[in-house]
Amino acid sequence: MKRVIGLMLFCLLGFNFGFAQNAQELIDNLKKELKNNPDAKRTAVIYSDLTWYYSKIATDSALNYGEKAIRESVKLSDSTLMAQVYSDIGAVYFMKGDFQNSKANYLKAYKIRKLRNDSRGLAKINNNLANIYEKTQHYKEAMSSFLEALHYFESIKDEKNTSITKGNIGLILLKLKNYPKALQYISAVVKYQEKNNFTEELCVSCLNLGNVYLQMNDTLHALNYYNKSVKACTTVGNQKGISSGFNNIATIKTAQKKSKDALALYEKSKEAREALNSNLDKTNFDLNLAKEYIADKKYDKAKSLLLSTKKVYEKEELNDKLQINYNSLIVVCSNLNQPDSVSFYVNKWAIVNEQLLVDNTVKQTAELETKYQTEKKEKLLQKSKAEIATRELEIKNKNTQFLILGLISLALLIIIYLVYRQQKLKNKQQEQEFELKSAISKIETQNKLQEQRLQISRDLHDNIGSQLTFIISSVDNIKYAFEIQNSKLDNKISSISNFAKSTIIELRDTIWAMNSSEISLEDLQTRIHNFIDKAKEAKEEIQFSFHIEDNLKEIKFPSIEGMNIYRTIQEAINNSIKYAEAKSIKIDIKSNNDVLIITIKDDGKGFDVDKIELGNGINNMKKRIYDINGDIEFITNATTGTEIVIKVKG
Secondary structure, three states, rough: OOOOOOHEEEEEHHHHHHHHHHHHHHHHHHHHHHHHHHHHHHHHHHHHHHHHHHOOOOOOHHHHHHHHHHHHHHHHOOOOHHHHHHHHHHHHHHHOOOOOHHHHHHHHHHHHHHHOHHHHHHHHHHHHHHHHHHOOHHHHHHHHHHHHHHHHHHHHHOOOHHHHHHHHHHHHHHHHHHHHHHHHHHHHHHHHHHHOOOOHHHHHHHHHHHHHHOOOOOHHHHHHHHHHHHHHHHHHHHHHHHHHHHHHHHHHHHHOOOOHHHHHHHEEEHHHHHHHOOOOOOOOOHHHHHHHHHHOHHHHHHHHHHHHHHHHHHHOOOOOHHHHHHHHHHHHHHOOOOOOHHHOOOOOHHHHHHHHHHHHHHHHHHHHHHHHHHHHHHHHHHHHHHHHHHHHHHHOOOOOOOOHHHHHHHHHHHHHHHHHHHHHHHHHHHHHHHHHHHHHHHHHHHHHHHHHHHHHHHHHHHHHHHHHHHHHHHHHHHHHHHHOHHHHHHHHHHHHHHHHHHHHHHHHHHHHHHOOOOOEEEHHHHHHHHHHHHHHHHOOOOOOOOOOOEHHHEEEHHHHHHHHHHHHHHHHHHHHHOOOOOEEEEEEEEEOOOEEEEEEOOOOOOOOOOOOOOOOHHHHHHHHHHHHEEEEEEEOOOOOEEEEEEEEEE
């Protein structure tokens, strides 16, 4: 019920639309002016304007013109223009979601404006920096920057910017759960906007104020401001605000057990959501709705929404959203008693989590490289300036005696050689430092991955494992505490107990794989022998044999690959026991030219590959092997039985 939705950026939507309509015309006019070869000052200003106008249309073009504007403003030594361009480039990176580069450019602009005592410019940059800190969850830094900006706007009695800044501070206080302070700030913003009839801004602010009241369990005031938000959003056509407002009201009605009213409101929220232009906005809304269903224990509805959102996030490769999606599916499938799905999504979650760590490492490495290249360019620029100054000096002193020119030239050559030698030594030192940082980063990443694997395995063992153990104990107590005369009921209870026990075994296998960074063939052999021993207890008449070449036992696989191979062999043996009516099952592992060949053969009745409808077992075997870039072949007939050949790179 207490789902808080922050929407302060919605007040920019109308501006962006109007801006996009006129930007192309302005860009075309500026490009025409460039063709007339204006002077250096005007050229730099045009590049700066193109950076800003392109920012809402094509960010790559905006950054291209931003670099040109910086070069021209440096040549002119125009600090005012340089500060403006750095600020515009910071805004472009913010729109791209690259908060690191956005922050770096805003700080460059801040440094220049600080030297120029540009208080208004500093206040605007503080607002922008605070938005970056808020996005990266550095709330203390965000609050500090917002308060510094607020102090300036209040000092010059700028009511509009004061109101916007107070609203942003109120949202941070809401996230920090300081509800009385959040109420104080956002209430002041709403009063100012109501006084000045700022309908578009009220659409957002009333929704935020409703969220504050909801967190304070004041549903009466929450409903009042949600209704005000819906009314304002409807007036300005803000579909996302309308959808959020109806959804939050419906949440309150659900908590009040007014299901009929809640369903009607959810339907209105859905209609507004479907009117959104952004498919990603709809998907994000569905993900939040799925979380609501999980909280209300409506697991079937939650699963349906999560599966649909998963497709969008996988297509868009949004790993941060997939991490939340897979984690929610683990919870849902666990409550729906679907252990195979739990195991599947645990693996999916682990892979995405690992990819996020790798992406973060790559991003940090790229940032170090960018920093290194920037420093290198600045040094080359300084060197170029020195060479230009030297040439100008030579032109001014062209009538100087030949001997003096010769001495000056010799001195310059010596200086250049010494600078070159010093630069070469410095570059070598920087390369060594970079290699050391990369090595340290790689080690830290590996340690973090191992810690996360151990944490996941502990959580699986302590939570799901203990729950399954409780289920087995409870079922066995029922079976032995009561004299059950109904054989079907007795068989059903035994089936539940056996299913839970097999699930614990599979869970332990998964934990074993997650706790191991690598799995050797010898580990697999031991694991498969244990499985065969259990199979013999159920089918004593079947003869098992297992052979592996001694020189292959030390071959190691990553934990996910090793687990896929083990599960595939396990499934093959299970199929032979259940369906083939086999008298003997042989497992053989050998190698041929760095290719590991695993053969599972039985002497059962076989099956027709072309006629039989393949079940999840065979499809899962294929998928597991294809996922590790291997190959699997099924050779079967009624006379010789079934032979499954798996080939993976050893």
